[in-house]
Amino acid sequence: MSGLFRLEDPLAQTYDVIVVGSGATGGWAAKQMAEAGLKVALLEAGRAVSPKEFTEHMPSYKLKYRDHSPEIARTRPVQKQCYACMEYNYEWFVNDLENPYSTPQGKPFTWQRLRILGGRSLVWGRQSYRMSDNDLKAASRDGYGDDWPISYADLAPYYDLVEKYVGITGAAEGNEMLPDGQFLPPMKMSCGEILMRDRVKAKFGRTVTIGRAAVLTQNHNGRLGCHYCGPCERGCSTFSYFSSPFTTVKDAAASGNCTLITNAVASHVDMDNAANKARGVTYVDRLTRQVKEVRGKSVILCAQAMESTRILLNSSTREYPNGLANSSGALGHYLMDHVVGGGAYGKLPDMKTTASANEPQRPNGIYVPRFRNTPTSGKHSRFIRGYGFQGGAEMDFNFGAEGYGTTFKNAVKEGVYQISLGGFGESLARWDNYVEIDKDLKDAWGIPALRISMTHGDNEAALMEDAAATAAEMLEATGAKDIHLQANVEMPGMAIHELGTARMGTDPKKSVVNPFNQTHDVKNVFVMDGASFVSSACQNPTLSMMAITVRACANLIDRFRKNDV
C-alpha cells in the first residue's frame, strides 16, 4: 500500500485535513476530502496491511493449535473474547499489555479493537442496516432521552451513496422500522430459514429477511463477488467484503492528495489558543517512541468512538481544562453498546439433508427487524425501544451426538439441523455510562489511558428477557424441537458496537458536536465516528456511521470552498 503514497517528508507541510484513524469512517473521510482536492494526512496507529497475510483459505489443521491456541491469552486476554480474534489473525488485534484501560469494580467492559490499517473493518461482522426516524426521533415518541438533530431525510442520500460504493447485499422489505436501501442481489436462504420466514409471518406478522451485509454478490466497483469460503475475518483475497484499506483508503491514495502515516499513535490535538483553533495533531511513533506533530487546517477524529473521545480528553488546555471541546461537560458521557445475550436455539428434526464439509459457507445470516414499540405494534408495557435478531438455520455436523465408537462417528456425519436467533437490543443513552482519563494509567506510548464505566440497565435486561421469549416462540412456530432459551445480559462491549461519548446536538450546553459533526467549541475539530451517536437504535451501526461521516465531509468540503474553516 505505502508505495502508492507520496514519499516526501510527511511532516514538512500543513495539510488541509488531518484524519485520525483509517477504519470504516476514517477511510471515508480520507477519500471524500482527498477526492475533493484537499490535502489530507491520514494517521493510523498501526502498521499497513497486505493481502499476503490473509488466511481465509488455510485449513485449521495447519495451525499449531488448530485455531484453539491457549497462547493468545497471554498477550490478548481481552481481545480473545472477540469471536473474530483467532489463532489465524490475533496479531491484527491490539496487544492488551500495551493497550490498557481500567474499569471500576463490578463493571467489566470488554474493549475489542485493532490497530492496523483498516482497523476493525478488516474483521467486522459486515451486517449493514439503516436507521429510520423511529430511531432518530425516538425521544419524541417515548419521552426518553434526546432526538437526533438530523432526520432520516438528511441521511438517506448518504446512505444511498455509501451503499452504492460499498456494495450491500439484501432484500427490500418495505418494513417501517428498517428502511430499504441500494441493494445488490440478496443471498439465498436455507430451507429452514424459508420455513421460519413463512411461518413467522403467518403467525406473528413479523418480518424475517436475509441479512443485509457488506459482501458482494456480484462483481462491483472493481471487486469480485463472494466465493463463499466463509471466514471473512481472516481477510479476503477477492476483496469481496468491505474493508477500508482496499477501497476507501486505496481511493484516497489514488487521488494523489492523501499522505498515509502509519505507526502514528495519536496523542492529542494541538491548539492555537489565541485563535481557538486546532493547528495539528501530536502523535507518538509506535516503534521509535519519537513524539511528532503533524500540522493541519482541520482535524477529523475517526479513531473509534472511545479513542476519539480519549484524544479530546487528553487535549486539555487552560481554556478547556476538562478536555478539548468539552465546555458542555458531556464529552465522555452517554457511552452505548448494544445489549446481547437474549435469544434461543433449537433443532429442526424434520429437515433431512446431510451435512458436508464442502458446502459453500454463506457469510451472512437472517435478520428479524425490530417489532416491539413500533408505530403499528403500540407500546410495550415493560420496556421502551426494542431489539432485532440475527440468526440462521442450517445443517451442521452433530458433534454433540451421544455415545461413542462407531455409533458416535456415524451420528456426527448424519448431522443435526440447527436453528437460532440472537437479539441485539438498543442500549439507552445514559449520562452515568461514561469514559474518563485514568490519571494513573498510561499506554505503552505514555498516553493516558481510559477508565470505562458502563453497565446495562433494567431496560436492556427486559429487552433480552423478551428476546428470549419471542425467539423461542418463533422457533416453535417454525417447528423447532429441543428449544433452549437464553436471557442473559452480556457484559458491555460484547456487541462491539461502542457508540456515543461525543454526542451530536444543536445545544452547545448539552452536546459536543453539531449536526455536521463539528465540535461546538472548536470550529476546525470534527468527530466523525460512532462517538457522535445520540442513541444507539438496535441496528448494527457501521453503515450509519459511514453515512454520517460522508454527510459531515460534504459539509466540510463546502466550508473549505467558502473559506470558512
Next chain:
Amino acid sequence: MKRRELLRAGAFAGAVVALRPPMGQAQGQIQNPAQGSELTPAQRGVDAANDLAAPGWKPLFFDEHQNETLIVLSDLIIPATDTPGAKEALVNRYIDLVLAAEKPEAQKAFLNSLSYLDGESMRRYKAAFRYLKREDQDDLLHTLAYAKAGSGWTGEASGPDVGHGHFESLKQRIAGAYYSSQIGEKELGWDGAFAHGPYKGCDHAEGNHK
C-alpha cells in the same frame, strides 16, 4: 448468534492447501512488537500440519501411562472403520500439545477425568484402564457414556452422574482433536478445496422443504 456460528462452522469447513510457501521464519519466534514481523504464524504461511507426526515425538505434558491410556481411550471413542480413527489422527499428541499450553486448572481437570477412568477400572477390574481386555474397556465406557436420567453434569466433582461428566469432557477433547485434524476433515467429506460457491440455498417448491 450468527457471527459465532459462522466462526464455529469455519473451524471445520472450508479450507485447503496454503496459497504460498512458508517464508522461512522460525516457528515459535518470540514476537516483540518492535522487532517481530507482527504476523501470526498462519499469516507468515507456517504449516504446522505435520509437526505432530515428527519422528522421535515425546509428550510435553503427559507421562507415558497417561499418553498410552489416552491412545487406547481415543481409539475406543472414535475407532477406525472404513475411515481412519482417532489413533491414526494422533489425537493424543494434539491434546498433549494444547494441554501443555493451557492453564493449570484445565490441565488438572483433564488429568482428573483420566484418573477417574483408571480409578473406576481398578475398582471394578483391579487393573488400570489400558490393561483391560477390549470387552471390559467397552463395558466400562458403556456405563459412563450415557447420562443417567434425572441427573446432570455440573462440572463439580460430586453428584450421582460424575462419571458421565468425566466421560463427556474426555470425549469432547478427543472429538475436537479428531475432527480438527486432516484425517477428521476428510472424515467429514472435505475434498481439499477451499470454496464451493455459489451458495444455492433452498430450491424446493413452496411448502416442500426437507
